[in-house]
Amino acid sequence: MALSSDEIEELFGDLLAQSLSHYRDDPNVDTAGVSRPFDLPADKIGTDDAVLYKQELYLDDAGDIEAVSGVLITYYVARGERTTVRHGETPDRDPDACVEVSPAPFVAPEPFRDYLVYNLRCQIRDCYVGMGLEPPETYKVLGPGQYRFTGKYQHFDCYPKYYDKDAAIPGYSHDFVPELPISDAELGGLVDPTSETSLYDQIKGALFSR
Incomplete structure (x- = not known):
């Protein structure tokens, strides 16, 4: 979008x-x-x-x-x-x-928009998984998609926990990188490229403040 x-x-x-x-x-x-x-x-x-x-x-x-x-x-x-x-x-x-x-707690419209887009990507992933198919690469993402599928992932052992952004599922990653209401310079001060912490976890505090 x-x-x-x-x-x-x-x-x-x-x-x-x-x-x-x-x-x-x-x-x-x-x-x-x-x-x-x-x-x-x-x-x-x-x-x-x-x-x-x-x-x-x-x-x-x-x-x-x-x-x-x-x-x-x-x-x-x-x-x-x-x-x-x-x-x-x-x-x-x-x-x-x-x-x-x-x-x-999204406080700005831009990261909220990007979250909605990411949710739809996760929903498309769910549709492929529900048909017993591996999704295309762009939809091999981790995070909440359709609520009804999240329930299945939680309660049936045959499914990996795709809704969990920290799940260790080969080929899948949590790559939600929203537009932030801060400058590139401020963003650079938040991100440590050598850190083992995910990019999202490093910047998520900036999503919740103006």
């Missing part, structure tokens, strides 16, 4: 704010007083973080985003039983894709 900051705010601003609102009381995350667009459902069980946010994408013939749905909130109402509440308007056709986001 080659989207500008303004386009991200227009298309995914509510999704970003909804996710970030979970960190309003965290002194380490600069939420800039973000408001929660949608209240969490009253029949939700579990902690406030035990929700999954989704937003459906509708593409035009060129493969660009033509429209998006409102925010969907998926949550547990009983042990093993989930439901989904929709907000906003939805085009009258099947979506082409659906991003899935657990609450995360």
